[in-house]
Amino acid sequence: MRISDRVGTMKYAIRDVQKIANDLQKQGKEIMYFNIGDPNKFDFNVPEAMQDALRHHTNKGFYSQSEGDLYVRQKIADYEDSKYRNGVSSNDVIFTDGVSEGILFVFLSFLNPGDKILVPAPTYPAYQSAGTVTQAELTVYKCIEEEGWIPDVEDIRSKIDSKTKILVLINPNNPTGSVYHEQRLRKIRDLAGEHDLVIISDEIYDRMILDQETSYKSFSQITKDVPAIIFNGFSKNYLAPGFRAGYMYTLDLENKISEPYEGVKKLCRMRLSPSTPISYAAVDTLSMNPPHLPNLIGKLKSRRNYVTKRFQDMDNISTTKPQAAFYIFPKIEMINLNFSNDFELVMGLLKEEGVLFVHGSGFGVPDHFRMVFLSPENILEEGLNRFERFLERHSS
Numbered sequence: 001m002r003i004s005d006r007v008g009t010m011k012y013a014i015r016d017v018q019k020i021a022n023d024l025q026k027q028g029k030e031i032m033y034f035n036i037g038d039p040n041k042f043d044f045n046v047p048e049a050m051q052d053a054l055r056h057h058t059n060k061g062f063y064s065q066s067e068g069d070l071y072v073r074q075k076i077a078d079y080e081d082s083k084y085r086n087g088v089s090s091n092d093v094i095f096t097d098g099v100s101e102g103i104l105f106v107f108l109s110f111l112n113p114g115d116k117i118l119v120p121a122p123t124y125p126a127y128q129s130a131g132t133v134t135q136a137e138l139t140v141y142k143c144i145e146e147e148g149w150i151p152d153v154e155d156i157r158s159k160i161d162s163k164t165k166i167l168v169l170i171n172p173n174n175p176t177g178s179v180y181h182e183q184r185l186r187k188i189r190d191l192a193g194e195h196d197l198v199i200i201s202d203e204i205y206d207r208m209i210l211d212q213e214t215s216y217k218s219f220s221q222i223t224k225d226v227p228a229i230i231f232n233g234f235s236k237n238y239l240a241p242g243f244r245a246g247y248m249y250t251l252d253l254e255n256k257i258s259e260p261y262e263g264v265k266k267l268c269r270m271r272l273s274p275s276t277p278i279s280y281a282a283v284d285t286l287s288m289n290p291p292h293l294p295n296l297i298g299k300l301k302s303r304r305n306y307v308t309k310r311f312q313d314m315d316n317i318s319t320t321k322p323q324a325a326f327y328i329f330p331k332i333e334m335i336n337l338n339f340s341n342d343f344e345l346v347m348g349l350l351k352e353e354g355v356l357f358v359h360g361s362g363f364g365v366p367d368h369f370r371m372v373f374l375s376p377e378n379i380l381e382e383g384l385n386r387f388e389r390f391l392e393r394h395s396s
């Protein structure tokens with residue numbers, strides 16, 4: 001029997017390269033993993049308060065409401081409203097097994113095969129995968145590297161047609177670490193309004209802004225009458241990706257998307273319930289003004305500064321400085337290196353030096369790569385020394 005076309009053609013670059021590295025490791029090669037954004041693999045752990053809360057809720061073995069119990073949704077609504085004063089209510093919130101589940105459910109309920117969805121280039125690969133599985137037509141819009149990877153509004157405009165239904169923003173962004181300023185968000189909102197588009201704003205890194213002077217606006221603060229769905233969760237800000245805890249909420253003043261949003265709840269019913277103890281434990285920590293954040297931001301900032309400087313000093317590499325999260329997305333002068341594309345280069349680096357990055361084409365932008373800078377500095381240093389050595393060996 002053959003795998004279905006929908007799944008057979010699906011790609012997910014981050015885990016795909018991981019498999020190749022794991023196979024090499026089994027053959028005895030030592031690998032330095034800079035590909036997966038899981039803080040628990042490094043010197044970070046789930047906040048104590050969240051662990052305590054989970055112990056407290058272990059007796060909740062019952063199914064909760066499919067979209068999350070009212071207790072859970074109310075706490076999320078209160079938290080989002082206190083952060084952004086966006087008036088969100090518990091009815092607007094759906095709790096999911098991570099944002100990943102939410103992405104798939106929204107694609108399934110909002111898009112018919114052939115409908116168009118606009119995603120940024122570079123993009124987080126789950127959006128590409130969900131597009132393939134649901135047979136939606138994915139169109140990428142440009143983000144301008146020279147201006148810190150902000151979305152190119154004219155490019156977005158030129159790609160909208162009658163089949164375009166949704167526009168995705170990832171802000172703060174994975175893989176570039178960029179943060180979009182308010183002006184740009186307003187322009188995108190106006191464009192979405194003109195063409196009756198729904199905005200999905202993935203804000204899973206919104207507490208990980210690295211510099212005080214970077215001002216951040218959630219799309220929920222400026223959406224007005226443009227219907228929007230905001231994604232957020234506990235995998236990054238709360239250092240708990242293995243909890244599989246995420247949520248979405250909608251802002252839909254004119255009830256333009258209430259029907260497909262109900263469809264998302266219907267899909268939640270199909271999988272019965274999120275994990276009840278996890279959902280209660282997760283939201284109990286929301287009101288604590290996360291005590292782990294200052295330490296986390298301090299470490300990430302110095303690691304960001306270190307990797308940025310190293311890449312900026314390397315021949316044949318250039319990079320913008322990430323403003324948030326823990327990813328950097330440098331550019332490679334492929335013309336000066338004896339590889340035909342970024343995937344070949346990343347694989348060469350893995351085989352020769354045991355260093356794993358993800359190729360930029362996996363995020364929709366060739367001639368780049370993504371590095372996760374969650375590791376302590378001595379490990380970053382060793383990885384980058386190996387990378388530099390590798391580049392010198394292969395430059396023409």
Ligand SMILES: Cc1ncc(COP(=O)(O)O)c(C=O)c1O
Pocket residue numbers: 037097098099100101124126170173174202204233234235241244245246
């Ligand atoms: C932009 C973005 N959205 C969503 C996710 C998925 O998060 P979750 O663990 O909540 O499924 C990630 C994970 O890396 C991400 O970077």
